[in-house]
Amino acid sequence: MTGTRSASRAKERIRVGIVGARFAAEFHCDAYGRTGRAEVAAVADIDEAALGAFARKWNIRETFADYRRMLERDDIDLVSICAPNYLHMEMAVAVAGAGKHIVCEKPLATTVEDARRVRDACRRAGVTLFYAEDWIFAPALRRTCGIVSEGAIGEVLFVKAKEVHNGTHSPYAKDARTCGGGCLIHLGVHPIGWVLHLLGREGANPVIEVVGKANGGAARNYVHKDNTGEDWALGVMKFADGQHALVEGNYVTVGGMDDKVEIYGTEGRIGVDLTFGSPISVYSRRGYSYAVEKADNTLGWTRPAVDEFFSLGYVDEIAYFVDCVIEGRAPHWGVSADNGVACVEVVDAMYRSDAVGVTVKGRW
Ligand SMILES: NC(=O)c1ccc[n+]([C@@H]2O[C@H](COP(=O)([O-])OP(=O)(O)OC[C@H]3O[C@@H](n4cnc5c(N)ncnc54)[C@H](O)[C@@H]3O)[C@@H](O)[C@H]2O)c1
Numbered sequence: 001m002t003g004t005r006s007a008s009r010a011k012e013r014i015r016v017g018i019v020g021a022r023f024a025a026e027f028h029c030d031a032y033g034r035t036g037r038a039e040v041a042a043v044a045d046i047d048e049a050a051l052g053a054f055a056r057k058w059n060i061r062e063t064f065a066d067y068r069r070m071l072e073r074d075d076i077d078l079v080s081i082c083a084p085n086y087l088h089m090e091m092a093v094a095v096a097g098a099g100k101h102i103v104c105e106k107p108l109a110t111t112v113e114d115a116r117r118v119r120d121a122c123r124r125a126g127v128t129l130f131y132a133e134d135w136i137f138a139p140a141l142r143r144t145c146g147i148v149s150e151g152a153i154g155e156v157l158f159v160k161a162k163e164v165h166n167g168t169h170s171p172y173a174k175d176a177r178t179c180g181g182g183c184l185i186h187l188g189v190h191p192i193g194w195v196l197h198l199l200g201r202e203g204a205n206p207v208i209e210v211v212g213k214a215n216g217g218a219a220r221n222y223v224h225k226d227n228t229g230e231d232w233a234l235g236v237m238k239f240a241d242g243q244h245a246l247v248e249g250n251y252v253t254v255g256g257m258d259d260k261v262e263i264y265g266t267e268g269r270i271g272v273d274l275t276f277g278s279p280i281s282v283y284s285r286r287g288y289s290y291a292v293e294k295a296d297n298t299l300g301w302t303r304p305a306v307d308e309f310f311s312l313g314y315v316d317e318i319a320y321f322v323d324c325v326i327e328g329r330a331p332h333w334g335v336s337a338d339n340g341v342a343c344v345e346v347v348d349a350m351y352r353s354d355a356v357g358v359t360v361k362g363r364w
Helices: 001-012 023-035 048-058 067-071 083-095 112-125 139-151 183-197 314-327 337-356
Strands: 014-019 038-044 063-064 078-081 103-106 129-132 156-164 207-214 232-239 243-250 260-267 268-273 283-286 300-301
Touching: 001 156, 014 023, 014 067, 014 314, 023 038, 023 048, 023 078, 023 314, 038 048, 038 067, 038 129, 038 183, 048 063, 063 067, 067 083, 067 103, 078 083, 078 314, 103 314, 112 129, 129 314, 129 337, 139 183, 139 260, 139 268, 156 183, 183 207, 183 232, 183 260, 183 337, 232 337, 243 260
Parallel strands: 014 038, 014 078, 038 063, 078 103, 103 129, 156 243
Antiparallel strands: 156 260, 207 232, 232 243, 260 268, 283 300
């Protein structure tokens, strides 16, 4: 009887390990806590100070300087990879080898080859990889997908989507070798992943052409000469059914992170403001602690986020992944390993397009 009860309890909650203990780890940890179905049991980071501060803040008992030691724990079901982009491949392959499910932050890897290696390693090991594209779970964008699929704006013709702000906080993202590029792979991958989710029809409507444009990094950057990756980029995606999407990522936008989507259809159009759509308007002569991500002050008129982790999709994303693990379900279209690979392939095709100044054809 006791055995039966503890077996069913084990199915109701999972234990999670997090690799990386800084920016992304914060919203993963917050979101796991909100599920009520997951306990963050361990965290790993090579930075001792960051590791200690993070573990204290979130009351995590086990800390590891080497994430591989964390993987030896057999009570961990799921590992969140919140480490720099260039380590995603090595870490995901190790986590899969340890037989644990994976939530991997974007981008899945820094090269197409590495992204495929991750997908293949997970398949071989029989573990599930959840590609953490949070936009897909942002409540405003989910509602938007619902309105589009009801037919409210007729046939979709054209989509514009962007994530832009004034520069990355992470030293790893400033270096093209550890980031895999610049703002295109680091920020542009969000709108790319979301547009693939919106228009891709589970693979029935693939992207068949892309064009990319980026300013090149270092001295060629507009603002961030210390970033070896580009600080301004855009891409165009053409889908097999004929729709086009314009996607943008840049670090030249001051005033706070600006995530916006516009969708144009034959019978209407939709605009979404993910980051400045707050119902609160504040005018402050003195400023206050925090308004929105990457805003450098809070003076004058501001639109403070009510719950940024929720509105950007992290909370519902992690809740969905935890439910999938507990219920043994595969992730839906947009957040599978294949989708993570496709995003890296599209980014790579955009960089190749920019390098040679041509349209790149393919099937993603
Ligand atoms: N979905 C989103 O909106 C979003 C937002 C921010 C970051 N991210 C992604 O999350 C990941 C982490 O980004 P971040 O902003 O938290 O970076 P960060 O630089 O703030 O933190 C990275 C952490 O990883 C640690 N680290 C480096 N090498 C390690 C190793 N070998 N083992 C363990 N830890 C190691 C660093 O010490 C650091 O504490 C990146 O892949 C990034 O693209 C996603």
